[in-house]
Amino acid sequence: MTSEAIPGRRRALTREERKVIIASSAGTVFEWYDFYLYGALASIIGAQFFAAYSVTQQSIFALLTFAAGFIVRPFGAIIFGRLGDIVGRKYTFVVTVVLMGAATFLVGLLPTYHTIGVAAPIALIVLRMLQGLATGGEYGGAAVYVAEHAPHNQRGFFTSWVNTTPTLALLLSLVVIMFTQIALDAGFPPVEQPDGTTLSAFKAWGWRIPFLLSAVLLLISLYVRLQMQESPAFQRMKAEGAASAQPLREAFGEWRNIKIGLIALFGLVAGQAVVWYTAHFYALFFIQNILQVDQFTTNVLVAWALIAGVGFVVAFASLSDRIGRKPLILGGCLLAVLTYFPLFEHLTRTANPALYRAQSNVEVTVAADPADCAFQFNPTGKVAYSSSCDIAKAALAQRAVHYRNEEAAAGTVASVRIGKVQPIAASDADFAVKVATALAAEGYPNPGHAETVKIPIDPSAGLANVAKVFDIWSAQKLTIIGILVLLIMFAAMTYGPIAAALVELFPTRIRYSGMSLPYHIGNGWFGGLLPATSFAIVAATGNIYSGLWYPVIVAGATVVIGLFLVPETHKTVDEYTRS
Template structure:
């Protein structure tokens, strides 16, 4: 599989201030932008609805599919099946990413939506271990692998879609809606499981209740597919395809392995940022409910409600950071979160481990607030690492490799570490390690706030803003041309 390449002089050409005209600037319709952001975020909502449901049902799923194991082994087996889906995500990224760069973001995002829905729906259909024996956990694994393969193309495509539709001035804020959808989907799934846990007897949840949330994937997926099919392709991709058509007879084909080699530094930066982002994410959203219940001995309902409240608090904070990164930059906010993990992970888990309800809430709140430093910035930061013609491919592969190795395995590895060492502070040490890697990575980044995406024209919201941009660039050019003369005088 290969992805098209544009010669560097064409791909990175930017008209000077004197050359720049309104026709060189992309003007995005506000209504179309809102629809694009909503459709992209909806897929993330769907993905994380499943994660919220699975995480909050981890204990029950362990009992249904691994009934002969001990309580700790059931939890580890349940999270092991959860983590297995992440092993195929890079394969999904390698398939869907190049397809998205070749045929368009919109078409591939519609495909990933329907595949995610099918995988989630099928989990609800699987008979339990008592009915079909070892075939039950095998079918669960297959369904999770289908989900993992499809989600391999989801986040990279959705982040690319929003970034390429957004104006340069508001890319951080618009991108933060992707993670708002993540938290919303997780909260929706968690809320449904919590409500059912409160209303249904434990035996009813074990017998049939756990299936209901997975069945809801079908109508959500159909609605999301309809919304995505109604969208137009991104302006940046259209511009790229026009350049490709103009260079049809001279453009070389860039193989996938060669593309990865040529962009290895940027992909490594992407992986470092995603490690930071997803270790804190999965620690809080996927592992923490089970940690509170199985390790600290809280009631299941109390643990579920605490994490849900934190998710609710995180939603507006994610949008706030997205807004502020457009003003102060992405790098300072990411660095703030990484330093926070280094300094506050141990105090946070000491508060959580105290058993006092207010202290537990405070510890979770600190972790949640630190995570919003990443959730509010990454959807705009990651796509800006790559140029248009390889953006979907490189982001999907870099993102999913890091998620597979470090993010999705966080609940499994942490549960194993706590069980093996009997040290309940292992999650804090794990998060501190992520903070170190993230801080080193952010120091290598260049600031991209309020700048065009690499290989793309400046993007604004109106003709008036386009004229103001041209005037500002001309004044800056004139000021620079006068500086040497002023210095000599």
């Protein structure tokens, strides 16, 4: 590849180009829809498949199972990247969409822990890993395919449509979940569980329906993919006999290409990943699980923010065709570093004012032997977290309590001191009740508190509740949506140009393999592990904002590395991609 002045000017899309973009993006929307269903339903699925653990542990294990799909994404990038560079972009698309669709459909049929015991979470993790493999092969192929159809000076604009698919898919998953929940909870009675608790119809069994609906989307996406033609750049390269026989060895066995991959990973993708996943997943988790906002309200507010922010991806990607990829990607990371803490604090103050006041005014201390306290990050799910310290912290984490850690002598049973109340030992038989009573006395709100943002629905009204999705016209709700839109805007600055930047860094012969691995290591590991890592940091430190240090540090490192090591690529051309 060479960097030189780009001839020509921007022009309207041809019919063939529109077909390429629509076909690539439609299939990719389906794959991301499947992948994100689990993230949107993580708390419900955690209760169904990790029933043997406490509520806090269920949340951690559910998030880690979500992360399992991200962990294997780089392996999917290796497998399908090689296939795409040898066999072609089109046929790789077909394999990934079938694998994703089958795995998602099976999640909807999977028995729960109450039915088959420990086999349930194991099977769930296996299916999540299959989804991750499919996703690992999907994005790189879609980005390369579209970029290789694009004029040199419009690569950002063309590939941005592929980059809108994760946001559109998350929006689609939230809308399907909301409508399914409304319909089922209105038409079906609550269901008693084997442990004696009662769940709404949606939480008991209706959560399966969005997964099962993926079978219809699979058939549509498969048909679309089969109509696609191979990219012209790949065809010309094959015709000239210039394709790589060993793309993996060439991409990751030669230092010049390894260096490009490392620079792409740490100087671009890692920061983009944590900024994107903070805006789209950690913010959703933070509002629902930490700020105690109900699921329906959370989904409505996030959905409106996604609708308001989706155009940013195309806008910033198109801008990158003019001013370059680097300024926007690094600028989005820098804005995240500077604003995350005040924005999330404002989110708390707005969404749950009573909780914010209690966190600011009530002093809570956990006194424990440090050796008794675990960092609750456990990918295998084998640790029960039954020590007195972990019991104490779990009780506080469930209520989003700010607490200070105090070191106690070795062997001391952990205790909690709330305000001026006498310390409550974690070994006390009535520990949970006493903690709840003391917190209530000091002003900590219970879920459903009157000041907490809420869009009320009436189950007896059935589908008439659909109109509630427009119940956003209050200062409290609009402020929350505005904060979420800002987070999405930062994400769009980083994500809009990323596909074009990565495509331009690697030569055509190893492009699929070369760009896919750093992209999926960044988004699969740095991004995918963000919710679980951040939540574990919150539980360990006792501060609901401390989990933000993870994305802030990673994004900050990307700004520094990218500033000095990443080349600007928006004027790059190569001999196989048309002008």
